[in-house]
Amino acid sequence: MLRLLLVCSCKRIRQFSYTIFSNPKFNIFLQALEDGLKRADADPSVKAVMICGENGKFSAGADIQGFSSPKRQGIALGPLVSLIERSEKPVVAAIEGIALGGGLEVALGCHFRVAHVQARMGLPEVTIGLLPGAEGTQRLPRLIGVPAALDLITTGRHIPATEALKLGLVDEVVEENTVEAGIRLANKLIGQPLGPRRLSLKPIPRLPNMEAFLSEALVKVKKQARGCLAPELCFQAVKAATEQPFADGVRRERELFNILLTSGQAQALQYAFFAERAVQRWTTLSGASWKSASPQPIRRAAVIGLGTMGRGIVTSLVKANIPVVALEQDVEYLNTGRKAVMLLLEREAMKMGQDAQSLDFHNPARLQFTVDFDGLRDVDLVIEAVFENMALKKEIFKKLSGICKPGAFLCTNTSALNIDEIASATSHPQQVIGTHFFSPAHVMRLLEIIYGRHTSPAAIATAMQLAKAMKKVGVVVGNCFGFVGNRMMFPYVQQAVFLLEEGSRPENVDQVIEDFGFKIGPFRMSDLAGLDVGWRSRKGQGLTGASLPPGTPARQRHGRRYSPLPDLLCEQGRFGQKTGKGWYQYEKAGGRTARPDPWLHSFLSEYRDTHQIKTRFIDQEEILERCLFSLINEGFNILAEGIASGPEHLDVIYINGYGWPKHKGGPMFHASTVGLPRILAKLQKYSEAHPDVPELRPSAFLKKLVAAGNPPLKEWMSCSGSQSSKL
Numbered sequence: 163m164l165r166l167l168l169v170c171s172c173k174r175i176r177q178f179s180y181t182i183f184s185n186p187k188f189n190i191f192l193q194a195l196e197d198g199l200k201r202a203d204a205d206p207s208v209k210a211v212m213i214c215g216e217n218g219k220f221s222a223g224a225d226i227q228g229f230s231s232p233k234r235q236g237i238a239l240g241p242l243v244s245l246i247e248r249s250e251k252p253v254v255a256a257i258e259g260i261a262l263g264g265g266l267e268v269a270l271g272c273h274f275r276v277a278h279v280q281a282r283m284g285l286p287e288v289t290i291g292l293l294p295g296a297e298g299t300q301r302l303p304r305l306i307g308v309p310a311a312l313d314l315i316t317t318g319r320h321i322p323a324t325e326a327l328k329l330g331l332v333d334e335v336v337e338e339n340t341v342e343a344g345i346r347l348a349n350k351l352i353g354q355p356l357g358p359r360r361l362s363l364k365p366i367p368r369l370p371n372m373e374a375f376l377s378e379a380l381v382k383v384k385k386q387a388r389g390c391l392a393p394e395l396c397f398q399a400v401k402a403a404t405e406q407p408f409a410d411g412v413r414r415e416r417e418l419f420n421i422l423l424t425s426g427q428a429q430a431l432q433y434a435f436f437a438e439r440a441v442q443r444w445t446t447l448s449g450a451s452w453k454s455a456s457p458q459p460i461r462r463a464a465v466i467g468l469g470t471m472g473r474g475i476v477t478s479l480v481k482a483n484i485p486v487v488a489l490e491q492d493v494e495y496l497n498t499g500r501k502a503v504m505l506l507l508e509r510e511a512m513k514m515g516q517d518a519q520s521l522d523f524h525n526p527a528r529l530q531f532t533v534d535f536d537g538l539r540d541v542d543l544v545i546e547a548v549f550e551n552m553a554l555k556k557e558i559f560k561k562l563s564g565i566c567k568p569g570a571f572l573c574t575n576t577s578a579l580n581i582d583e584i585a586s587a588t589s590h591p592q593q594v595i596g597t598h599f600f601s602p603a604h605v606m607r608l609l610e611i612i613y614g615r616h617t618s619p620a621a622i623a624t625a626m627q628l629a630k631a632m633k634k635v636g637v638v639v640g641n642c643f644g645f646v647g648n649r650m651m652f653p654y655v656q657q658a659v660f661l662l663e664e665g666s667r668p669e670n671v672d673q674v675i676e677d678f679g680f681k682i683g684p685f686r687m688s689d690l691a692g693l694d695v696g697w698r699s700r701k702g703q704g705l706t707g708a709s710l711p712p713g714t715p716a717r718q719r720h721g722r723r724y725s726p727l728p729d730l731l732c733e734q735g736r737f738g739q740k741t742g743k744g745w746y747q748y749e750k751a752g753g754r755t756a757r758p759d760p761w762l763h764s765f766l767s768e769y770r771d772t773h774q775i776k777t778r779f780i781d782q783e784e785i786l787e788r789c790l791f792s793l794i795n796e797g798f799n800i801l802a803e804g805i806a807s808g809p810e811h812l813d814v815i816y817i818n819g820y821g822w823p824k825h826k827g828g829p830m831f832h833a834s835t836v837g838l839p840r841i842l843a844k845l846q847k848y849s850e851a852h853p854d855v856p857e858l859r860p861s862a863f864l865k866k867l868v869a870a871g872n873p874p875l876k877e878w879m880s881c882s883g884s885q886s887s888k889l
């Protein structure tokens with residue numbers, strides 16, 4: 163909520179409390195600001211005006227919910243910012259807490275800006291698919307120069323007050339009461355000329371090579387945007403500021419803003435913003451929820467296993483300022499793991515600069531390495547991160563159950579294994595919970611949190627709190643094979659491989675998926691992760707390898723279609739990047755540049771000949787639909803079973819853990835935009851063509867929703883007979 167303080171000649175402050183922007187939940191009352199400014203200008207006793215926030219916050223900007231509301235109305239902010247700037251009396255912005263989006267644009271209209279040292283500011287509109295549409299794209303480059311403005315506007319990053327001061331975005335940073343400092347400043351400014359402080363009148367600071375700079379910047383922005391429209395249109399708006407007078411630049415900004423507003427991407431990104439917050443309000447099938455469960459403090463944690471996942475998890479815990487005990491099975495593994503963890507932490511410290519001091523990871527009180535389970539006696543939480551092997555995990559949990567204090571939470575980092583079976587090895591299964599980290603664990607934001615039959619609400623609340631401390635987004639899901647993320651991934655990967663059997667090449671499939679906006683297609687992903695991982699799992703499930711009963715048809719398992727292609731590649735030692743060959747070829751073992759492999763193409767032809775599969779041309783539409791709609795179909799099954807309590811959970815998981823393009827809102831949001839009747843019709847078509855693929859059979863819940871008239875996403879769960887959406 164913004165307030166207007168009127169500074170009078172007698173140095174008394176008349177205070178009008180005008181709600182301009184929300185504390186973000188409330189509506190925008192711009193009219194009040196306009197009226198207040200006009201009254202201040204007309205009143206000779208008022209000598210200066212100050213705009214500040216309430217409750218220690220300047221403004222989080224406009225109400226994001228309002229952008230997708232069909233009833234969006236009211237006066238525009240840009241003209242008001244101009245009105246502030248035109249004021250004949252000095253207007254000072256006193257920024258505390260946050261000044262984001264439209265809030266910062268208001269501050270840019272002021273003649274002076276004073277900020278508290280702990281304030282943060284930014285123009286994050288790009289992250290919700292928009293651009294700073296209240297003349298911010300025209301004022302900011304005039305104030306801080308084109309490179310810095312482009313950076314802030316196209317990334318949306320929030321910056322601290324100290325950085326804002328260096329950039330010239332604010333005039334003063336104070337450690338004391340910002341409002342009082344603002345009033346002092348306002349008093350000093352009374353009677354001073356304001357012309358040079360009106361940003362719309364300032365020329366753009368020139369660069370010797372503006373044209374070259376802008377072309378390079380555009381290439382960078384496009385590369386980072388990966389199909390997302392907003393960064394490029396933000397760029398265009400700033401470019402307009404470099405080429406056109408202020409008023410024309412503002413007109414261009416408005417045009418571009420309207421394109422974005424109606425683009426569909428903005429709705430998807432705004433949905434993703436609220437979805438990420440909605441998943442914090444978790445519930446379980448048995449009715450436990452965030453409302454009544456209390457997280458327990460984690461004063462010390464332990465990690466078991468210092469493989470790739472364990473190393474990343476230790477790093478995340480250290481960065482979250484949680485003292486850690488890291489345990490390995492023997493000294494050799496421990497030393498290798500210690501070196502790797504230290505390297506990761508050194509790198510993180512480099513990235514953090516001065517703030518890195520707080521990590522203090524050379525201090526054994528903060529990070530300790532051991533091979534002795536006794537060192538885990540007094541920890542509050544353990545994260546086991548050993549191999550995906552049930553017997554091994556159960557053995558470890560049995561041991562932990564005897565050693566750890568009864569209140570300690572026992573987490574297993576698994577991507578698919580049964581949490582209840584692991585918990586059965588302990589004497590307090592209510593303390594056991596699944597925490598599925600994504601690789602690299604210190605980078606990836608997603609944490610899938612899986613509750614078992616006995617998991618206590620406190621364990622769930624604590625895991626959620628831990629996710630937050632590690633700056634991750636925790637999503638609570640039920641226990642089933644593959645949980646949510648991997649369970650939905652299986653049909654997608656399966657379709658990708660079936661498409662190869664029928665006539666596609668890995669590079670065709672990857673291209674279609676990457677053009678859709680995924681960071682990486684299924685085959686490049688498989689080469690990166692290592693084909694041997696899935697091979698081991700399939701051998702464990704008896705789908706391939708020595709335990710396969712003789713006479714099993716090559717392309718069928720349990721009466722369903724099966725493709726042995728990935729197994730055949732593994733038998734040839736083609737494990738992906740690590741061996742230099744997989745679905746692609748690489749320059750060397752460990753190489754990263756995937757090149758289409760003629761060997762693989764001939765191998766696929768021979769395979770089709772052997773199995774008498776007629777090679778056919780498969781178009782982009784079929785590739786995309788078979789991969790994505792089968793994944794979405796599984797999502798509907800998951801919702802029907804109550805494994806996730808709403809579609810937003812699935813979407814947050816896919817955006818943060820599986821590279822789903824955020825500007826497409828996640829798989830379930832995408833389904834809602836494509837339209838459920840279309841998805842159903844396509845699945846029916848593909849299922850008829852491939853009756854031996856149960857994953858293509860439309861989910862009963864999808865059919866129910868279509869029969870119910872294709873309701874909007876936020877009403878889906880009320881049709882499920884399960885729980886309701888949080889949105």
Ligand SMILES: CC/C=C\C/C=C/C(=O)SCCNC(=O)CCNC(=O)[C@H](O)C(C)(C)COP(=O)(O)OP(=O)(O)OC[C@H]1O[C@@H](n2cnc3c(N)ncnc32)[C@H](O)[C@@H]1OP(=O)(O)O
Nearest residue numbers: 186222223224225226227239262263264265286295296439
């Ligand atoms: C033609 C007109 C053109 C332009 C005008 C201006 C445009 C804009 O201003 S666009 C909006 C720009 N602002 C943002 O993008 C800020 C978004 N919010 C945040 O980054 C964060 O919420 C925060 C930094 C402000 C606070 O973070 P944190 O303390 O971690 O709290 P939460 O994120 O959990 O948020 C708490 C609560 O507030 C809701 N919320 C936050 N910001 C907005 C907002 N701008 N509009 C609507 N609602 C907002 C958020 O959803 C949470 O709600 P729940 O508690 O119900 O989950």
